[in-house]
Amino acid sequence: MSIQTAPDIKAARLPAAEYAKRFGDATPPLTASQALLEAERCLYCYDAPCATACPTSIDVPSFIKRIADGNLRGSARTILESNPLGGMCARVCPTENLCEAVCVRTTQEDKPVAIGRLQRYAVDALMESKQPQIFTRAKPTGQKIAVVGAGPAGLACAYTLAKEGHDVVIFDARPKPGGLNEYGLASYKTPDDFAQREVKWLLEIGGIEIRYNWKLESSEQITSLRKDFHALFLGMGLSSTHQLGVPGEDLQGVQDAVDFIAALRQTKDLATLPVGRRVVVVGGGMTAVDAAVQSKLLGAESVHMVYRRGASTMTASKDEQEWAQTNGVVISHWLAPVEVIGANGHATGVKFAQQKLVDGKLVPTGETQMIEADMVLKAIGQTLGNPVLAQAGFKLEGGRMTTDAAGATSMPGIWAGGDCRAGGLDLTVEAVEHGKQSAKAIHAYLSSLK
Numbered sequence: 045m046s047i048q049t050a051p052d053i054k055a056a057r058l059p060a061a062e063y064a065k066r067f068g069d070a071t072p073p074l075t076a077s078q079a080l081l082e083a084e085r086c087l088y089c090y091d092a093p094c095a096t097a098c099p100t101s102i103d104v105p106s107f108i109k110r111i112a113d114g115n116l117r118g119s120a121r122t123i124l125e126s127n128p129l130g131g132m133c134a135r136v137c138p139t140e141n142l143c144e145a146v147c148v149r150t151t152q153e154d155k156p157v158a159i160g161r162l163q164r165y166a167v168d169a170l171m172e173s174k175q176p177q178i179f180t181r182a183k184p185t186g187q188k189i190a191v192v193g194a195g196p197a198g199l200a201c202a203y204t205l206a207k208e209g210h211d212v213v214i215f216d217a218r219p220k221p222g223g224l225n226e227y228g229l230a231s232y233k234t235p236d237d238f239a240q241r242e243v244k245w246l247l248e249i250g251g252i253e254i255r256y257n258w259k260l261e262s263s264e265q266i267t268s269l270r271k272d273f274h275a276l277f278l279g280m281g282l283s284s285t286h287q288l289g290v291p292g293e294d295l296q297g298v299q300d301a302v303d304f305i306a307a308l309r310q311t312k313d314l315a316t317l318p319v320g321r322r323v324v325v326v327g328g329g330m331t332a333v334d335a336a337v338q339s340k341l342l343g344a345e346s347v348h349m350v351y352r353r354g355a356s357t358m359t360a361s362k363d364e365q366e367w368a369q370t371n372g373v374v375i376s377h378w379l380a381p382v383e384v385i386g387a388n389g390h391a392t393g394v395k396f397a398q399q400k401l402v403d404g405k406l407v408p409t410g411e412t413q414m415i416e417a418d419m420v421l422k423a424i425g426q427t428l429g430n431p432v433l434a435q436a437g438f439k440l441e442g443g444r445m446t447t448d449a450a451g452a453t454s455m456p457g458i459w460a461g462g463d464c465r466a467g468g469l470d471l472t473v474e475a476v477e478h479g480k481q482s483a484k485a486i487h488a489y490l491s492s493l494k
Contacts, residue, residue, distance in 0.1 A: 051296075051297055051320070051387075051390040051391070051392060051418045052320065052321040052322070052418045053297060053318050053319065053320045053321075053418050053419055054318055054319075055315060055316050055317055055318045055319075056315045056316070057319065057321075057342065057343025057344075058315070058342070058343045060315055063314040063315055063342075066232075066341040067231050067232050067235070067314060067338075067341060068232065068235060069232065069235045069236075070230075070232040070233060070367075071135070071161065071233075073161070073164060073165060073168060074158075074161050074162070074164075074165045079111055079161075079162060079165045080111070080112065082157060082158050082161070082162055083108050083109075083111040083112040083157075083162060084112055085149060085157050086104075086105060086108040086109070086112070086149075086157045087105075087148055087149070088105040088108070088109055089105060089148055092104055092105045093146035093147075093148070094143040094144070094146055094147055094157075094159060095143075096146075097142045097143045097145065097146045098126075098127075098142060098143050098473070099142070099469075099471070099473045099474045099476075099477045100126045100127040100130075100133075100473055100476055100477045100480065101126055101477075102122070102123055102126040102127055102130070102143075102163070103122055103126070104143060104159055106122050107119045107120075107122040107123050107162075107163065107166060108157065108159070108162055110122065110166070111162055111165065111166055116165075116166050116169040116170065117169075117170055117173070117178060119166035120166045120167050120169065120170035120178070121170075121178055123163055123166060123167055124167065124170075124178075124179070127200075127473070127476055127477075127480075128199070128200050128203045128204065128246060128476065128480070129196055129199065129200060129225075129242060129246075129472070129476045130163060130167050131164065131167040131168065131171060131238065131242050132196070132225050132234065132238065132239065132242055132472060133163070133472055133473045133476065134160050134161070134163035134164035134167060135160075135164060135233050135234055135238070136225075136229055136233050136234070136472055137160060137471065137472065137473045138330075138361045138363070138364070138471070139159055139160035140156075140361055140362070140363045141361050142473075143159045143160075144156035144157070144158070144159050144160065147159065171241065171242075171245060176245055176248070177245065177248040177249065179207060179249060181206060181207055181209060181249050181250050181251055182207060182208050182209035183209050184209050184210075184211070184251070185208070185209040185210050185211075185490070186211075187210050187211070187274045187275075187490050188210070188211045188212070188213065188272075188273045188274055189202075189205050189210055189211070189212050189213075189273055189274060189275045189276070189277065189486060189490075190212075190213055190215065190269045190272070190273040190275075190276045190277070191212055191213070191214045191215070191276075191277045191279065192214075192215050192216075192260060192269075192276070192277070192278045192279065192280050193214070193215075193216060193223060193278065193279035193280040193281060193462065193464075194214045194216035194218070194221035194222060194223055194243075194254055195222065195223020195224050195225065195279060195280075195281050195462060195475065196223060196224060196225060196279075196462060196472045196475040196476050196479065197277075197279030197281075197461040197462030197463075197465075197475040197476065197478050197479040197482075198214055198216075198223070198277065198279035198280075198462070198479060199214075199221070199222075199223075199243065199246055199479065200475070200476040200477075200478075200479030200480050200483070201277045201279060201459075201461065201478075201479035201480070201482050201483045201486075202214050202246075202252050202277075202479075202483075203246045203249060203252070203483075204479065204480050204483035204484065204487075205483045205486060205487060206249050206250060206251040206252050207249055208483075208487045209251070210251065210487070210490070211251050211253075212251060212252045212253070213252075213253045213254075213255060213273070214252065214253070214254045214255065215255050215258040215260075215269075216254060216255070216256055216257075216258060217257065217258060217259045217260075217280075217283075218256065218257070219256050219257060220240070220256070221240075221243045221254055221256075222239040222240065222242075222243055223281055224281060224463075224472065224475075225239040225242070225472065226239040226240070226309065227302075227305070227306040227309055227310070228302060228305055228306065228309075228331070229305070229309075229334065230305070230333075230334035230337065230338055231308060231309055231338070232337075232338075232341070233334075260280060260430060260432055261432065262432060263432055263435045263436035263437075265432075266432070266436045266455075266458075267436075270457060270458070274457075274490055274493075275457050275458070275459070275486045275489060275490060276457060276458045276459070277451075277458075277459045277460065277461070277479070277482055277483075277486065278445065278453070278458065278459070278460040278461075278464060279460065279461050279462040279464065279475070279478070279479060280428075280430070280462075280464050281462055281463045281464055282426035282427055282428055282429070282463045282464060283426075283428065283429050283430060284426060284427045284428070284429025284430075285300045285302060285422065285424075285425070285426050285427070286422075286424045286425045286426065286427060287422070288326065288381050288384070288422055288424065290381050290382055290383050290384060291383045291384070292383050292384030292385060292386050292391065293384055293422075295384055295386040295389060295390055295391040296386075296389055296390040296391065297320065297386075297390050297391035297417070297418055297419050297420060298384055298391050298419075298420040298422070299419075299420075299421060299422070300421070300422050300423075301325060301327065301331050301332060301334075301335035301421040301422055301423035302331060302423075302426065304335055304338075304339075304421055305331070305334055305335055305338065308338055308342075314342065317342060319339055319342040319343060319344050319419065320339070320344055320417065320418030320419030321344060321345045321346070321418050322344070322345060322346045322347075322416050322417050322418050322419070323336070323339040323340075323344045323346070323347045323348070323417060323418070323419045323420075323421065324347075324348045324350060324393075324394050324415050324417035324419070324420050324421070325339070325347065325348070325349045325350070325373075325420075325421045325423055326350050326381055326394070326420065326421070326422055326423060326424060327349070327350075327351065327422070327423030327424045327425070328349075328351035328352075328353070328357070328358035328359060328360060329358070329359040329360050329423060329425070330359065330360050330361075330364060331423045332349055332351075332360065332421075332423035333349070333360045333364045333365070333367065333368045333373075335421045335423055336349040336368055336373045336421075337367065337368050337371045337373060339419070339421070340371050340372050340373055341371065344419075346374070347372065347373045347374065348373070348374045348375075348376060348415050348417075349368060349373050349374070349375045349376070350375075350376045350379050350381070350394075350396060350415070351375070351376070351377050351378075351379070352378070352379060352380040352399055352406060353377065353378065353399070353406065354377050354378065355375075355377055376396075376415075378398055378399045378400065379396035379397070379398060379399065379413060380396060380397050380399050380406070380408070381394050381395070381396055381397075382395050382396065382397045382412070383395040384420055385414070390418075391417060391418070391419070391420050392416065392417065392418070393414055393415060393416040393417050394414070394415050394417055394420055395412055395413075395414050396412060396413045396414070396415065397409075397411075397412050398410075398411045398412065398413060426463070427443045427444075428440075428443050428444050428445070428464050429443070433445065436455070437454070437455060438453055438454055438455055438458075439453070439454035440466070441466040441467070442466055444463075444464055444465060444466035444467075444468075445460045445464055445465055445466060446466050446467075447459065447460050447461070447465055447466070449481075450481055450482060450484070450485035451465065451478055451481060451482035451485060452482075452485060457489075459482040459485060459486060460478075460482070461475060461478025461479050461481075461482050462475035462478055462479065463475065465478060
């Protein structure tokens with residue numbers, strides 16, 4: 045069966061001025077008066093649950109109290125001491141599931157303190173000041189550490205080590221640093237090139253060099269890094285995406301959502317970026333939401349986000365799901381793709397099988413549903429997908445690297461963190477914590493060698 049409709053994928057679906065308006069800051073920063081009023085809602089709880097819920101253990105009551113006192117530099121210091129990427133995490137962290145979810149104000153007023161927005165307010169104030177770098181580097185130790193990956197985990201690790209006086213060289217496969225922050229997040233979450241501005245701030249600590257367009261392609265590279273450096277941290281993220289595994293997946297118009305988002309993030313003039321008139325996004329996570337919403341913002345007439353289970357098991361937060369629907373995305377549940385339909389070599393729709401749970405397992409009901417599409421975006425998860433790690437002798441679990449709590453791998457002198465590490469939440473803030481804790485472990489290890 046096929047849908048005999050000519051594919052409609054093109055650029056410039058909107059007036060030129062409309063792009064800047066649509067892709068502006070999704071959550072405008074607080075004004076000074078708004079920040080003060082919000083900070084004064086905080087009860088400054090002793091043994092605050094919000095601080096415990098933060099993966100990087102930011103002292104939330106302390107930084108909010110400093111905002112209330114007008115001490116924005118002190119507030120930012122409190123944040124960045126625990127989370128050196130506090131500005132980005134304030135923008136993209138699912139605070140509604142973490143710190144704000146346990147805010148005491150929620151039980152009293154059914155509305156938590158806007159912790160994420162206050163965190164952004166304080167860090168932005170520091171970044172925009174005349175002297176944004178408030179930390180100093182320790183005396184050089186003469187020891188060198190290699191970091192593979194310039195994403196959140198790698199940057200946090202490098203920065204924490206550089207503060208201790210170590211020299212760090214970051215190796216990254218991309219032409220620009222930032223990893224997920226630069227290539228994998230919706231542009232309306234991080235406008236005004238914030239990812240690069242944050243990296244610039246991080247590098248101002250000194251002692252960090254970044255080497256671009258370096259790819260891990262052989263176990264000999266691991267051997268060479270171990271020989272040339274005193275320690276090694278791997279934070280390369282997830283390079284491969286899961287495939288649908290259905291007929292028609294190789295048709296034109298079908299692509300990975302992460303590639304779509306990366307292209308959008310690196311396109312200076314969004315009017316030149318083609319998008320389908322009808323877009324189907326397969327997946328239920330944050331990447332699926334980012335791809336779906338941005339397709340709609342680019343001018344797609346209809347955007348369907350389709351997930352094989354129910355709403356409660358989607359990895360995209362409730363706020364993210366509501367954000368998608370607010371922007372005109374239709375979310376459908378209990379549908380699994382069985383075939384991408386095409387005509388003349390191009391996708392024209394996706395055939396889905398309705399699903400139900402039987403004894404905890406998904407099974408088809410026998411009914412199917414067709415959704416027309418000029419563009420199909422796959423957002424069903426990523427995997428490490430690098431055979432070099434297994435060849436080098438690393439212990440893997442589910443395709444990711446196994447480590448101890450501090451990030452030490454099965455290979456002596458090598459640590460790992462971020463999405464490439466097994467058992468994580470795949471959150472930016474968690475990747476930062478992985479990098480920070482591994483850096484502390486590496487510093488202790490190197491100190492023991494003296």
